[in-house]
Amino acid sequence: MFRVLVSDAISEEGLAPLRTSAHIDIVQKKVGEVEDELHTFDALLVRSATKVTEDLLEKMTNLKIVGRAGVGVDNIDIDAATKRGIVVINAPNGNTISAAEHTFAMMAALVRHIPQAHISVKSREWNRSAFVGKELFGKKLGVIGFGRIGSEVAKRARAFGMTVHVYDPFLTKERAEKLGVSIHSLDEVLASADIITVHTPLTKETRGLLGTENLAKTKKGVYLINCARGGIIDEQALIPFLESGHVAGVALDVFEQEPPGDHPLLAFSNVIATPHLGASTVEAQLNVATQVAEELLHFVEGQPVTSSINLPALSKDVYEKIQSFYHLGRKLGLIASQFMNIPVQELSVTYAGTVADLETTYITRSLLAGFLQPRVASTVNEVNAAMVAKERGITYGEKFSDETHGYANCISLTVHGENKTFTIKGTHVPNYGDRIVHFDGVAIDFAPEGHLLYIQHQDRPGMIGKVGNILGAHDVNIATMQVGRQEAGGKAMMILSLDKPVDDAVLKTLAQIDDIETVKRLEA
Numbered sequence: 001m002f003r004v005l006v007s008d009a010i011s012e013e014g015l016a017p018l019r020t021s022a023h024i025d026i027v028q029k030k031v032g033e034v035e036d037e038l039h040t041f042d043a044l045l046v047r048s049a050t051k052v053t054e055d056l057l058e059k060m061t062n063l064k065i066v067g068r069a070g071v072g073v074d075n076i077d078i079d080a081a082t083k084r085g086i087v088v089i090n091a092p093n094g095n096t097i098s099a100a101e102h103t104f105a106m107m108a109a110l111v112r113h114i115p116q117a118h119i120s121v122k123s124r125e126w127n128r129s130a131f132v133g134k135e136l137f138g139k140k141l142g143v144i145g146f147g148r149i150g151s152e153v154a155k156r157a158r159a160f161g162m163t164v165h166v167y168d169p170f171l172t173k174e175r176a177e178k179l180g181v182s183i184h185s186l187d188e189v190l191a192s193a194d195i196i197t198v199h200t201p202l203t204k205e206t207r208g209l210l211g212t213e214n215l216a217k218t219k220k221g222v223y224l225i226n227c228a229r230g231g232i233i234d235e236q237a238l239i240p241f242l243e244s245g246h247v248a249g250v251a252l253d254v255f256e257q258e259p260p261g262d263h264p265l266l267a268f269s270n271v272i273a274t275p276h277l278g279a280s281t282v283e284a285q286l287n288v289a290t291q292v293a294e295e296l297l298h299f300v301e302g303q304p305v306t307s308s309i310n311l312p313a314l315s316k317d318v319y320e321k322i323q324s325f326y327h328l329g330r331k332l333g334l335i336a337s338q339f340m341n342i343p344v345q346e347l348s349v350t351y352a353g354t355v356a357d358l359e360t361t362y363i364t365r366s367l368l369a370g371f372l373q374p375r376v377a378s379t380v381n382e383v384n385a386a387m388v389a390k391e392r393g394i395t396y397g398e399k400f401s402d403e404t405h406g407y408a409n410c411i412s413l414t415v416h417g418e419n420k421t422f423t424i425k426g427t428h429v430p431n432y433g434d435r436i437v438h439f440d441g442v443a444i445d446f447a448p449e450g451h452l453l454y455i456q457h458q459d460r461p462g463m464i465g466k467v468g469n470i471l472g473a474h475d476v477n478i479a480t481m482q483v484g485r486q487e488a489g490g491k492a493m494m495i496l497s498l499d500k501p502v503d504d505a506v507l508k509t510l511a512q513i514d515d516i517e518t519v520k521r522l523e524a
């Protein structure tokens with residue numbers, strides 16, 4: 001059973017695809033309510049309330065995937081998840097429209113004092129002169145962060161007759177032109193905008209982006225909106241700008257700490273706020289829950305996930321094409337690691353033939369994971385392979401070549417150790433399987449499956465018989481045996497596939513045969 005902990009309020013209807021599977025058990029409880037069972041869950045689904053910290057991941061020892069029913073993943077320790085090989089997925093566009101509409105509603109409410117006027121009328125007042133506002137028409141809107149939400153806000157602003165100035169270091173001129181906005185430096189946006197709205201993720205770079213220094217560059221009388229993440233506008237830095245009247249008003253949907261409690265900003269009558277409602281619509285909640293549930297189902301079924309934060313995105317089509325090579329890569333890495341059971345510094349992977357035209361990053365990650373797995377106690381997979389390699393000082397690189405050795409495709413792995421280099425090459429034959437076609441300088445042909453025995457010896461008559469006799473005497477059945485040699489009478493090797501692994505005593509006996517130089521057990 002694949003156990004899923006849903007620890008935040010996620011749309012029931014959106015979770016429906018998960019309930020169709022007989023293999024999935026859904027538990028809807030807060031983390032604190034299932035402390036004793038945390039180690040039993042395979043998946044965790046959250047919104048923004050649950051903080052997926054390193055400490056929590058430490059307790060969830062069986063966790064394979066974290067799903068965020070929303071965009072921002074700043075409540076998830078991505079590095080800690082990646083280190084543990086845990087896939088993190090989100091629902092990147094399910095709440096875009098809702099967040100953009102909320103931003104626009106906040107903008108209109110801010111410049112027309114709607115919340116303050118509402119409270120006044122509810123208090124049985126009728127004070128029309130206290131709430132004279134400003135038009136949006138003809139004003140300059142500064143948008144910082146022009147991704148999905150920023151661009152939807154801009155479309156609405158243009159429909160209201162506003163001019164849109166954008167700062168986003170990753171925005172292309174073509175896209176800006178298409179959406180009728182102009183690209184500017186941050187300083188230009190700060191200096192020109194009547195209203196500034198932020199739509200970046202919260203990162204090391206964007207935390208405090210609007211702090212004392214940048215707030216001082218804004219126009220006197222500017223309005224500010226943060227419907228992205230608390231902390232992009234520095235809350236403490238805002239206070240003197242509100243006190244002096246430099247900032248005319250602020251709309252906040254998000255806070256550095258949520259809930260903000262008795263926050264000094266809330267005492268200002270020109271600060272309006274909502275409790276992180278950007279995505280709180282029926283439509284957005286259904287969209288994000290459905291997206292994340294469908295992705296989770298793909299994961300459970302071994303299909304590719306397309307919205308992973310810590311894995312390269314793969315379409316189903318691409319995944320199907322690379323699947324066979326992905327397995328071959330893992331086997332090449334696994335066998336090479338056992339053969340080169342010494343410290344290594346570098347792995348070099350070369351792709352040739354049809355495989356060279358595919359998305360090789362994924363295959364390389366799989367190969368790397370196969371290589372690292374016998375060397376580390378924890379799980380290594382394509383999520384954390386690069387990180388684990390870095391921690392262990394192992395570098396890796398990809399190359400492409402035309403040298404297919406006569407096969408339609410060929411993956412070659414060269415492992416560089418201190419005084420030794422080892423190369424293994426494999427190919428995938430459709431409807432037949434994976435074959436290792438080159439092993440440590442010798443052309444050979446064997447399937448990388450099960451319990452393998454590698455024997456390196458001098459090419460002499462009678463070697464096969466001697467090995468067969470010893471294995472037979474120890475009740476070890478040989479399933480297949482492949483032999484190869486560099487030249488007649490020179491370096492030769494046997495690769496045997498056995499029905500059960502041989503023990504150390506048998507290895508020792510084999511190693512004592514004259515002309516046998518090396519005997520190694522390899523598991524694939």
Ligand SMILES: NC(=O)C1=CN([C@@H]2O[C@H](COP(=O)(O)OP(=O)(O)OC[C@H]3O[C@@H](n4cnc5c(N)ncnc54)[C@H](O)[C@@H]3O)[C@@H](O)[C@H]2O)C=CC1
Pocket residue numbers: 070071072073092095096099144145146147148149150167168169170171199200201202205206227228229253254276277278279280
């Ligand atoms: N209030 C709410 O309920 C919701 C808040 N959000 C938040 O809205 C924000 C934006 O979401 P999306 O538009 O979906 O993300 P997105 O990833 O589509 O767009 C983010 C944009 O920010 C830009 N960016 C990154 N670093 C930047 C920097 N230093 N300066 C300027 N631009 C930078 C990126 O190039 C990108 O275009 C996120 O923080 C997300 O968590 C999203 C949904 C609901």
Ligand SMILES: O=C(O)CCC(=O)C(=O)O
Pocket residue numbers: 047048069070071072073095276278279280
């Ligand atoms: O789950 C929510 O309501 C918050 C949505 C949000 O902030 C996001 O998707 O980044």
